Amino acid sequence: MYSYTDFDAQFVADRNRQFRAQVERRISGSLTEDEFKPLRLMNGLYLQLHAYMLRVAVPYGTLSSAQMDQLALLAEKWDKGYGHFTTRQNIQYNWPELRDVPDMLDALAEVGMHAIQTSGNTIRNVTADHFAGAAADEVADPRPVAELLRQWSTDHPEFQFLPRKFKIAVTGSENDRAVIKAHDIGIQVVEKNGRTGYRVLVGGGxxxxxxIGKELAPFVPQEDLLPYVEAVVSVWNLLGRRDNKYKSRIKITVHEHGIDEIRSLVADRFLETKQAFNGADLALFDEIKAQFAPPAFRNAPEDAFDAAYEADPNFRAWADTNLTAHRAPGYAIAQISLKAHGETPGDATADQMRVMADIARRFGHDELRISHEQNVVLPHVHKSDLPEIHAILKANGLATANIGLISDIIACPGMDYCALATARSIPIAQEIATRFEELKTENEIGELKIKISGCINACGHHHVGHIGILGLDRAGVENYQITLGGDGSEDAAIGTRTGPGFPAEEVVPAIERIVEAYMTNREGPDETFLQTYKRLGMAPFKTALYGEQAEGKRARAA
Structure with missing residues (x-):
């Protein structure tokens, strides 16, 4: 994994010194909150409902054990003992005191971390497939590309005041686990005629x-990627609307101008940007790639795994849901669920962070990943170690066997924390997870991704949930719209609204009726919810939600 160079360390140290002085001026009153706002946003500091919130970058979701330990220290020393992992593979601290933030940033710098460009109208934290470097279906590890993009975009002089925030995601597989079609730019590593290059999508969000993002280029050669991406952002920086923030994202620019015009403008701009790089980016890329060499995998028998799988039903259930095939023989990718039934999705205590760091150090080649689904991944674990790993996780409340199931819910912080939210997300997620744990039907239901947002900004990615839930304010009352059929994979799709929304107390019964309709109509236990929805469409689910007569009445009332 990438380690800071002397330049990186000096850059972050200088930036932290600048921000410390800015914080001192804010506390003394020589800066007003309005004057301080753009300065704090450049350093990942938000002002939420109850307190400041610090958003720490976890570039492409990769952490070492030392970095996870340091995140635990921040949670324990300067927050309330926990952190919240987000859908951009970052971590947020919801309760820091302003005076402590510079010390938090200095502590992060000690382990090669920062909060730069996790907010503001700039290029945000670059995300990637959380199985990068480990997945059996991978063309190439996408993290070197993500790191190259991170270095290029950090404090880029042209892109610090974009029309709006800008998000890039990279995947190295045809099976999209990075939701690249819902990003401003999505990049997929591909091979063509023996050459490695990149498929580039634009305008998702x-x-x-x-x-859904549109294909801008089916194949960009490796040596052209950085100038090509620079051309894309440059074109949008000039065309993007600054008169209306709701129409400022590149997806609107692509929609208004059309993909063909954008492609032509990018091609023209690329002829200029290409001249500015002169191969320096390729030399840097080679240096970066060397730091992402795979670990020294060991060859060992798998007898311990097989024995535990046969003898322990709890371990077997966890292995069936939380393990994924690895590219190396004898290894597995293990996902640690941060979705224990009834808990806040994505939260981890300082003690739990230290446990995960210790497991990575002892068993996982010192690597952890944060997924956009708000879970933690051990990308490289030998199967013989998994029974012991599971026992440690179980002792620390981290062995929930629900990855990809109905309780593995993505949820934004909602109105419990966020100043923009119009409804709560966390309690709805907790109630759904608790209810289906009571019913003991999660495994029978199978793969079903629920995503919840507390406002139209969609930080919970509800649009691409198999079941999406959007909380809104209706005359001072929380009301929840439900969408069906969303998909964040390579077959990305935006969910369709079922009809009128539901008050908070009716959401769980509504989800139960949707699931019952699926279970009744599916063609055997192997047909997933999404497959059933695609085969039958909305009709049976709408009837289950509203009833044939009630549906008409509610539609007229709406």
């Missing part, structure tokens, strides 16, 4: 106007 969720929020109040959800759109």
């Amino acid at each position: 969720l929020g109040r106007t959800p759109m």
Whole structure:
């Protein structure tokens, strides 16, 4: 994994010194909150409902054990003992005191971390497939590309005041685990005629106007990627609307101008940007790639795994849901669920962070990943170690066997924390997870991704949930719209609204009726919810939600 160079360390140290002085001026009153706002946003500091919130970058979701230990220290020393992992593979601290933030940033710098560009109208934390470097279906590890993009975009002089925030995701597989079609730029590593290159998508995004990204280029050679991406952002920086923030994202620019015009403008701009790089980016890329060499995998028998799988039903259930095939023989990718039934999705205590760090150090080649689904991944674990790993996780409340199931819910912080939210997300997620744990039907239901947002900004990615839930304010009352059929994979799709929304107390019964309709109509236990929805469409689910007569009445009332 990438380690800071002397330049990186000096850059972050200088930036932290600048921000410390800015914080001192804010506390003394020589800066007003309005004057301080753009300065704090450049350093990942938000002002939420109850306190400041610090968002720490976890570039492409990769952490070492030392970095996870340091995140635990921040939670324990300067927050309330926990952190919240987000859908951009970052971690947020919801309760820091302003005076402590510079010390938090210095502590992060000690382990090669920062909060730069986790907010503001700039290029945000670059995300990637959380199985990068480990997945059996991978063309190439996408993290070197993500790191190259991170270095290029950090404090880029042209892109610090973009029309709006800008998000990039990279995957190295045809099976998209990075949701690249819902990003401003999505990049897929591909091979063509023996050459490695990149398929580039543009104009994806969720929020109040959800759109699926369009293919801008089917193959960009490796040596052209950085100038090509620079050309894309440059074109949008000039065309993007600054008169209306709701129409400022690149997805709107692509929609208004059309993909063909954008492609032509990018091609023209690329002829200029290409001249500016002169191969320096390729030399840097080679240096970066060397730091992402795979670990020294060991060859060992798998007898301990087989014995535990046969003898321990709890271990077997966990292995069936939380393990994924690895590219190396004898290894597995293990996902640690941060979705224990009834708990806040994505939260981990300082003690739990230290446990995960210790497991990575002892068993996982010192690597952890944060997934956009708000879970933690051990990308490289030998199967013989998994029974012991599971026992440690179980002793620390981290062995929930629900990855990909109905309780593995993505949820934004909602109105419990966020100043923009119009409804709660966390309690709804907790109630759904608790209810289906009571019913003991999760495994029978199978793969079903629920995503919940507390406002139209869609930080919970509800648009691409198999079942999406959007909380809104209706005359001072929380009301929840439900969408069906969303998909965040390579077959990305925006969910369709079922009809009128539901008050908070009716959401769980509504989800139960949707699931019952699926179980009744599916063609055997192997047909997933999404497959059933695609085969039958909305009709049976709408009837289950509203009833044939009630549906008409509610539609007229709406």
